[in-house]
Amino acid sequence: MNASKSLGLIFMGAIFIYLSFYGLYVPGIYGWQGNIYTDTFDKLDLSFWQLPDEAPSYLKISASGTLKFEFSSAPTKDDIKVIKTINYYDLSSGYIQVDMVVPSGQEKVRSLLFGIKFLDSSGNSLGIYRIDVSEKYSMLVAKLYLPGESAKILGHGTYKGYQGKLQIKLSNNEVSFYAYDTSSPFCTANFQLSTSQYAQPFIGIYYDTQYYGLAEFDNFVMSVSSGGSPPPPPPLQGTLEVYCYVDGALTNPDNNLIYINGVQYTVTSTGYWAGNLYPGTYEVYAYYNGQMEKETATVIEGQTTKVTLSWGRQSPPTPPPRPPDFISLINEFISNPTVRSILLISGVALIGLGLIGLLGSASSRPRPPPPSPYY
DSSP states (O other), X not given: OOHHHHHHHHHHXXXXXXXXXXXXXXXXXXXXXXXXXXXXXXXXXXXXXXXXXXXXXXXXXXXXXXXXEEEXXXXXXXXXXXXXXXXXXXXXXXXXXXXXXXXXXXXXXXXEEEEEEEEOTTSOEEEEEEEXXXXXXXXXXXXXXXXXXXXXXXXXXXXXXXXXXXXXXXXTTEEEEXXXXXXXXXXXXXXXXXXXXXXXXXXXXXXXXXXXXXXXXXXEEEEOSEEEEOOOOOTTOEEEEEEEEETTEEOOOGGGEEXXXXXXXXOSBTTEEEEEXXXXXXXXXXXXXXXXXXXEEEEOTTOEEEEEEEESTTSOOOOOSXXXXXXXXXXXXXXXXXXXXXXXXXXXXXXHHHHHHHHHHHHXXXXXXXXXXXX
């Protein structure tokens, strides 16, 4: 085996190992894969995130590779601003995670905030679990906020700046808080809220007139226990729920997208989307393997309207308006645990063969003749 073939085996092995861990997902791709939502903040996905209701003119919130909170001038008062998910999720055995990526030496805000707000089915707050990372006080703290009460300090960690991971995890009636090192929590507490069916993650900042500047986040990940639920509709709006079925099973449409009056939205869990809209008639459609299904929905104030888009053998075949989504099909195949195990084992084996081949080719290469004696 020559050196070029050995290097080829190592390269193929590395690809197999990557596929066994990540599938075909690469940096820059965001969205749902099973019950996990990933956002690399290449853009601000306003079908998933909700901006603050009132943002001052001197604060800009944007995403172009990272999520940024930037100030064009000094703030006029102390305040907290966050982006939060539009829908609520069941996080009873799930987690949320984000990276702090403020460049070293950059002027910083007073605190970075990362947490989960819990609500009842009517939209009333039950409480908030939050991690505060404070430049002003060189402090890392986990907090619980209950309605009408002062913040309860659950625990402290060691402050190491505005770079590293933050994670909040719920399991076995416990809530664990992680910072920098996600292998060991800096604080664990009993889960004190009466429900986890309506959980709303948020990312944000606390700033004042002296501590402001750039706050930057990346790589948000959320693992949910079950699909998202829309928040209770505000006055004058109703709720629209869209279900996508293939042969009777909830299934994601092509590119995880549905369309409402031509505007695209990302499904909030497998084959499901929900959101609040103003009363009126809406055209709802989506594609599966290039085939479009379309329905008309009437949204009524204060009520929930359900729409079902179905594909299957009973559907008449129609020419696909666009090519099939081969990436999603391959990802579905790779997501099988058995397939991933085979890829991992094959990758390790190929790298091993490649290394053996390199060593063999080096040892079998003819040695140059000894130099002729010089007289």
